[in-house]
């Protein structure tokens with residue numbers, strides 16, 4: 097309360113010092129502006145204006161004894177702690193309530209965070225949460241290499257799914273050419289992403305699917321909740337995190353991040369449709385994914401922002 101009163105006391109002191117002791121202030125609001133004994137008879141409106149400016153300044157200024165910087169730091173720390181605890185809680189809730197959880201993992205920053213959270217809960221080494229990795233035949237080699245390093249580190253083996261009927265990229269290109277994604281992006285997504293993804297959920301009979309989708313990814317995900325109904329149910333432990341929270345988590349915990357971040361890529365998908373983004377854009381709303389799906393359009397001509405993996409309500413197909 098004292099702190100709230102202080103600016104007004106300041107104002108009165110300020111007003112008093114500006115009023116001439118030899119003049120009288122005549123306006124009704126002068127009781128705020130000047131003590132009654134020193135009311136001005138002239139130029140009061142001008143004086144009132146400077147006093148009003150002072151009110152704004154006085155109200156904006158913090159009482160001297162408050163260390164706002166430490167408040168800011170404390171609130172950041174509590175936010176980080178809360179985000180971390182809520183993500184761990186969501187994963188635990190999902191895994192304990194369902195029988196066959198799985199985590200389809202593309203190794204973008206949030207996925208690397210989730211892998212670490214799963215490791216902390218002992219769901220990786222124990223095999224309680226299988227990791228699904230869709231090899232689209234068009235991923236960056238660095239993505240494959242990172243997956244191998246994380247498999248070693250956390251002692252798990254990802255279940256890899258590829259386009260049906262092919263065992264390697266050469267076979268795929270022989271059948272479909274090397275530019276299917278240019279000629280027919282819908283068909284490319286269906287063959288290389290959506291079908292292997294749906295097959296992975298069916299083969300593992302997944303009843304709850306963990307993933308790293310977040311509200312700050314863009315308008316399609318702006319209202320995402322931590323859990324979503326459907327078949328399977330989806331657990332989105334990072335729904336309320338921002339991209340910066342993910343990067344900060346990796347740094348705070350000394351974790352390896354995807355090496356392409358250091359080459360300017362905030363998000364990493366397929367080689368042919370992922371480009372670097374100026375770093376000042378990374379943390380804007382939807383900035384993380386702004387280098388994805390480059391040059392691609394939906395059939396209705398709108399800009400592509402999803403490959404279709406998570407668009408259907410019932411992703412098991």
Ligand SMILES: Nc1ncnc2c1ncn2[C@@H]1O[C@H](COP(=O)(O)OS(=O)(=O)O)[C@@H](OP(=O)(O)O)[C@H]1O
Nearest residue numbers: 200201202207228229230307308309365402403405
């Ligand atoms: N390669 C690969 N392997 C396993 N799982 C994958 C893969 N690519 C995408 N996904 C899953 O799809 C979610 C959305 O991915 P994206 O929209 O970022 O990209 S993509 O169009 O699918 O490439 C993505 O969500 P995140 O967890 O946020 O990465 C995953 O659940």
